[in-house]
Amino acid sequence: MSDGRAIVLGIETSCDETAAAVVAGDRTVLAERLLSQLDDHAPYGGIVPEIAARAHLAHLDKLVAETMAAAKLGFGDLSAVAATGGPGLIGGVMVGVMTAKAIAAVHKLPFLAVNHLEGHALSPRLTHDVAFPYLLLLVSGGHCQLLAAEGVGRYVRLGGTVDDAAGEAFDKVAKMLGLGYPGGPAVERAAKQGRPGRFRLPRPMKGREGADFSFAGLKTAVRQAIAQLPGGRASTADTADLCRDFQDAVSEIVADRTRHALQRFRKEWPAGRALVVAGGVAANAALRAVLAGAASEAGLDFVAPPLRYCTDNAAMIAWAGIERLALGQRDRLDFAPRPRWPLSELAA
Ligand code: KG4
Ligand code: ZN
Numbered sequence: 643m644s645d646g647r648a649i650v651l652g653i654e655t656s657c658d659e660t661a662a663a664v665v666a667g668d669r670t671v672l673a674e675r676l677l678s679q680l681d682d683h684a685p686y687g688g689i690v691p692e693i694a695a696r697a698h699l700a701h702l703d704k705l706v707a708e709t710m711a712a713a714k715l716g717f718g719d720l721s722a723v724a725a726t727g728g729p730g731l732i733g734g735v736m737v738g739v740m741t742a743k744a745i746a747a748v749h750k751l752p753f754l755a756v757n758h759l760e761g762h763a764l765s766p767r768l769t770h771d772v773a774f775p776y777l778l779l780l781v782s783g784g785h786c787q788l789l790a791a792e793g794v795g796r797y798v799r800l801g802g803t804v805d806d807a808a809g810e811a812f813d814k815v816a817k818m819l820g821l822g823y824p825g826g827p828a829v830e831r832a833a834k835q836g837r838p839g840r841f842r843l844p845r846p847m848k849g850r851e852g853a854d855f856s857f858a859g860l861k862t863a864v865r866q867a868i869a870q871l872p873g874g875r876a877s878t879a880d881t882a883d884l885c886r887d888f889q890d891a892v893s894e895i896v897a898d899r900t901r902h903a904l905q906r907f908r909k910e911w912p913a914g915r916a917l918v919v920a921g922g923v924a925a926n927a928a929l930r931a932v933l934a935g936a937a938s939e940a941g942l943d944f945v946a947p948p949l950r951y952c953t954d955n956a957a958m959i960a961w962a963g964i965e966r967l968a969l970g971q972r973d974r975l976d977f978a979p980r981p982r983w984p985l986s987e988l989a990a
Contacts, residue, residue: 645968648721651745652960653706655698655738656730656758657783658682658689661956662702662709664720667964669768671957673712675705680824687817695733702741709956717749722972724963727755728980729784735979743975752972754963758954759985762920763791764965765947765958772945775914777907779900779933782921783809783824788853788903789985790911791918794965797985800903801853808892809923811857815864815888819881829885830926836886841867843891845898853903860891889928897932904940916943924952 648667655661663674679697683689710717725742728735739755746753762780766772778789778797786809787802806814809826816825821832843863846856867884868876876884900917907914917937923929924946937944951958966972 645964648964648967649715649719650960650963650967651706651710651720651723652756652956652958652963653702653723653725653738653742654758654761654954654956654959655702655734656726656728657734657954658694659954660698660701660705661954662706663956663960664709664713664715665768665957665960665964667968669961672715673709674955674957675709675712676955677701677705684823687823688813689731691731691733694731695737698734698737702737706741706745717745717751720749720751722746722752722754722963722967724754724756724959726758726761726959727973727977728758728983730758730981732979732981735981739977739979747975752967753975753977754966754971755973755977756959756962756966757983757985757988758959759785759983760795760988761958761962763789763797763985764794764962765920765951766918766945767965768957768961769947769951770945772916772918775911776916776918776945777903777911777914777942779896779917779919780921781808781896781919781923781929783807783813785921786855788900790907790914792911794969795988797988799986800906801855801899803855803857805856805858806861808855808857808896809921811861811892812923814861815885818865818868819876819884821881824922826923826926829889830928832882832885833889833928836882836884838886838890840883841887843867843887845891845894848895848898851902853899853906855895855899857892857895860888860895864888889926893928893932896929897936900933900936901939904936904942908940914942916945918945920947920952922953925949
């Protein structure tokens with residue numbers, strides 16, 4: 643467990659959110675600030691790495707100062723500074739890591755380079771009492787995997803996507819339908835007005851052995867369905883129906899893959915009590931509902947962080963820092979930001 647008195651500043655800059663948070667070991671979020679770059683990237687229909695890096699650089703110092711002021715703390719009151727050290731867009735990660743190292747060096751504080759995926763993976767422990775081991779479904783824009791979380795830094799991969807991540811599929815489908823970026827929330831909103839079952843989209847990998855995912859075929863099926871509509875264009879009603887079918891297909895696939903992983907998890911980690919979901923796609927209500935069902939069938943608790951801690955945020959990075967600090971971990975000031983950093987490499 644964490645040291646209740648620890649206070650950690652967390653910094654997140656790996657994608658298109660500039661975020662800072664101060665979190666205490668008793669799980670109080672003392673202050674948090676998040677600046678979305680959505681408007682900067684919207685004209686391009688996706689994130690432009692160079693624009694992201696420049697925006698982080700332009701805003702981070704002020705954001706950190708505001709967060710510290712809101713927490714009514716000086717840097718000297720901190721126990722450590724944590725920043726996302728990867729994986730992510732390298733320009734942004736460098737900005738966050740550099741800033742955290744500078745604060746740590748000047749104020750002689752421990753520095754922690756947090757793996758962004760571990761930040762998501764531990765986020766449910768910030769808001770809920772979840773003990774290790776738990777089965778973790780990590781679903782975001784860049785990641786889609788099922789892991790057994792045995793402890794801080796100890797994750798066993800049970801399955802993952804062989805092509806697109808679930809969030810990426812949401813984003814691409816939204817782009818095809820002209821719904822803008824990020825796609826997930828837009829698709830979910832449109833699906834609310836849609837009727838189920840009209841397009842009979844496929845469910846790739848459903849029923850297959852193991853716990854791997856595939857979304858490329860589903861995405862292609864959506865593209866073909868649009869092409870077959872009158873004029874090759876989706877009306878508002880078509881869009882709603884397609885979004886509904888697509889979301890239903892994703893939910894069914896993810897539920898099926900999770901059920902397979904749950905079977906293995908219960909056998910190999912019998913002490914496990916919870917299915918935990920994390921990552922931006924975990925904000926999707928339909929998906930949460932089917933996952934809650936799968937967990938209850940397996941006799942496990944279902945745990946999902948509140949919406950604002952599902953998508954990228956700095957509180958989860960500060961929290962991962964608190965968990966690692968409590969285990970006596972810290973990173974060196976010559977830590978090199980990592981564009982790729984699988985969770986399986988943490989133990990080393
Ligand atoms: O974790 P996250 O904020 O960033 C990383 O990828 O690390 O996840 C963002 C992803 C995007 O692909 C976005 O479309 C998806 O999460 N997302 C959703 C929803 N909200 C965000 N997908 C489906 N339904 C949502 N409500
Ligand atoms: Zn993320």
